[in-house]
Amino acid sequence: MAEETNFRAPELPWWQREALYEVYPRSFQDSDGDGVGDLPGLLQRLDYLAWLGVGAVWITPFYPSPNRDFGYDVSDYCAVDPSMGTLADFHRLAEEAHRRGLRVVVDLVANHTSSDHPWFVESRKSRHSPRRDWYVWRDPGPRGSPPNNWLSFFGGPAWTLDPETGQYYLHQFLPEQPDLNYRNPEVVRAMEDVIRFWLDRGADGFRVDAAWLLVEDEHFRDEPPNPAWRPGMRERDRLLHPYTEDHPDTHRVLRRFRAVLEECGDRQPVLIGEVYLPFAQLVRYYGTREEPECHFPFNFALVDLPADRWSAAELGALVEAYDAARATGAWPGWVLGNHDRPRVATRLGEDGSRLAHVLLLTLPGTPTLYYGDELGMVDGAVDPHRVRDQAGFREWGGRWCRDAARTPMQWDASPHAGFTTGEPWLPVHPDFPERNVTAQEKDPRSFLHLVRRLLWLRRSHPALVAGEFVLVEGEAGVLAYRRQQGRQAWLVALNFSTRPVRLAAEGEVVLSTHLDREGFEGNVELRPREGLVVRLRP
Numbered sequence: 001m002a003e004e005t006n007f008r009a010p011e012l013p014w015w016q017r018e019a020l021y022e023v024y025p026r027s028f029q030d031s032d033g034d035g036v037g038d039l040p041g042l043l044q045r046l047d048y049l050a051w052l053g054v055g056a057v058w059i060t061p062f063y064p065s066p067n068r069d070f071g072y073d074v075s076d077y078c079a080v081d082p083s084m085g086t087l088a089d090f091h092r093l094a095e096e097a098h099r100r101g102l103r104v105v106v107d108l109v110a111n112h113t114s115s116d117h118p119w120f121v122e123s124r125k126s127r128h129s130p131r132r133d134w135y136v137w138r139d140p141g142p143r144g145s146p147p148n149n150w151l152s153f154f155g156g157p158a159w160t161l162d163p164e165t166g167q168y169y170l171h172q173f174l175p176e177q178p179d180l181n182y183r184n185p186e187v188v189r190a191m192e193d194v195i196r197f198w199l200d201r202g203a204d205g206f207r208v209d210a211a212w213l214l215v216e217d218e219h220f221r222d223e224p225p226n227p228a229w230r231p232g233m234r235e236r237d238r239l240l241h242p243y244t245e246d247h248p249d250t251h252r253v254l255r256r257f258r259a260v261l262e263e264c265g266d267r268q269p270v271l272i273g274e275v276y277l278p279f280a281q282l283v284r285y286y287g288t289r290e291e292p293e294c295h296f297p298f299n300f301a302l303v304d305l306p307a308d309r310w311s312a313a314e315l316g317a318l319v320e321a322y323d324a325a326r327a328t329g330a331w332p333g334w335v336l337g338n339h340d341r342p343r344v345a346t347r348l349g350e351d352g353s354r355l356a357h358v359l360l361l362t363l364p365g366t367p368t369l370y371y372g373d374e375l376g377m378v379d380g381a382v383d384p385h386r387v388r389d390q391a392g393f394r395e396w397g398g399r400w401c402r403d404a405a406r407t408p409m410q411w412d413a414s415p416h417a418g419f420t421t422g423e424p425w426l427p428v429h430p431d432f433p434e435r436n437v438t439a440q441e442k443d444p445r446s447f448l449h450l451v452r453r454l455l456w457l458r459r460s461h462p463a464l465v466a467g468e469f470v471l472v473e474g475e476a477g478v479l480a481y482r483r484q485q486g487r488q489a490w491l492v493a494l495n496f497s498t499r500p501v502r503l504a505a506e507g508e509v510v511l512s513t514h515l516d517r518e519g520f521e522g523n524v525e526l527r528p529r530e531g532l533v534v535r536l537r538p
């Protein structure tokens with residue numbers, strides 16, 4: 001037994017062995033009572049993350065920003081926003097994380113800057129500014145209209161007129177987030193320097209924001225209408241996006257970013273891409289052996305799968321399609337939630353989310369958890385008059401807003417859930433007196449213990465990380481698969497149906513989603529909506 005739990009895959013890079021944990025720093029832990037989370041706050045919680053069993057923390061942007069998109073509008077890439085701390089705080093954070101065996105991944109907001117960034121301020125000064133070409137400027141179309149029909153994610157045209165110089169500039173997001181022009185080699189070099197800056201300060205990798213949007217069509221052609229558009233879909237999806245998404249030259253830029261990481265040799269920093277595309281296009285973001293790009297692009301299929309399609313059949317097909325799309329050796333990366341989408345427990349309910357976490361943490365590939373999901377945190381209600389995320393509110397046509405998935409982390413039952421001593425920037429979810437870390441630590445069957453058990457199980461058993469994956473045909477309603485390496489064989493069985501089911505397999509139950517029958521040996525029987533991890537008899 002002992003030798004089995006001793007992890008024997010040191011040949012794998014850390015980003016394959018370990019799970020990633022996304023921290024939205026504004027909402028994680030405040031240290032100074034201003035109601036906004038910060039880096040020193042996160043530092044205080046590193047012991048929690050180490051206890052939980054994740055191996056790396058991805059921190060969304062903490063750089064100086066006017067916060068039109070809460071950090072995703074960067075006005076200085078090489079500094080820390082005063083509300084988040086200082087560069088020295090980042091340095092300490094990285095050091096203390098490393099001391100605990102945790103890695104630190106930072107966000108690379110490469111597609112656009114803030115309109116307050118000195119680069120843009122200079123660019124917009126005149127048509128002859130030396131930095132004019134760092135952004136995408138175009139003359140107006142007929143009768144002063146925008147240069148073409150491209151749409152912004154956050155509503156309205158992707159072009160804004162600069163009256164001073166009489167030209168439009170491109171922004172795939174807010175007008176306050178002008179797109180950089182990656183056809184200009186100086187821009188590529190500037191972003192390479194940003195990467196080096198954070199590597200020198202202890203970062204272990206990057207999540208490239210909007211990685212599938214870096215370059216657009218050089219002929220600025222109009223995009224065609226989307227025949228599948230229906231009311232209720234995002235306004236931007238009225239069009240198809242052959243000219244603003246997934247441009248071949250985007251891959252050229254990502255190869256350059258990756259090459260900078262390769263300079264680090266043994267440190268093995270990771271490059272992860274935010275890419276919302278179907279599998280066939282998604283897998284191109286790995287690049288090739290000769291010209292690698294991302295170590296893996298996030299696979300958002302489980303985030304995008306509507307709740308009524310979380311069935312064994314759909315999930316089995318999805319996992320197989322992803323597998324078939326990847327070339328041999330391309331490492332998978334799964335996600336259940338993030339700061340842009342409704343929380344998994346809101347989408348699937350508590351038992352659905354428990355099943356989803358077993359799936360996330362036993363599928364081959366690197367799992368990414370979103371802060372608070374390990375407690376089963378659900379979306380907060382958003383008062384339409386007090387929306388902070390105006391951009392996201394417009395993106396979803398006022399039907400949903402990202403504030404809901406960004407409410408403060410629920411640490412304990414004290415006022416404001418232990419997140420802050422001041423007034424939190426977003427209201428704490430009212431269920432915090434019952435749903436919080438301290439309460440769930442004491443309850444051996446809590447969501448928190450389920451996620452923790454799964455993380456440590458994955459960490460301790462190479463078969464669950466790098467073992468072969470085989471779907472097992474069996475009972476309708478049950479998603480079952482084996483993970484196998486050497487003499488270790490595991491069966492994961494997830495009963496998405498509301499009937500009890502008996503499988504033709506025997507072994508020892510190592511974990512149930514209910515955490516109430518560990519150690520049971522014999523035939524594998526699943527209760528309705530129960531998931532099991534079973535160690536099979538050799």
Ligand code: GLC
Nearest residue numbers: 069072173209210274339340
């Ligand atoms: C990414 C981020 C999102 C942000 C957008 C623009 O999609 O995850 O939060 O609004 O990029 O930077």
Ligand code: MG
Nearest residue numbers: 030032036038
């Ligand atoms: Mg603070």
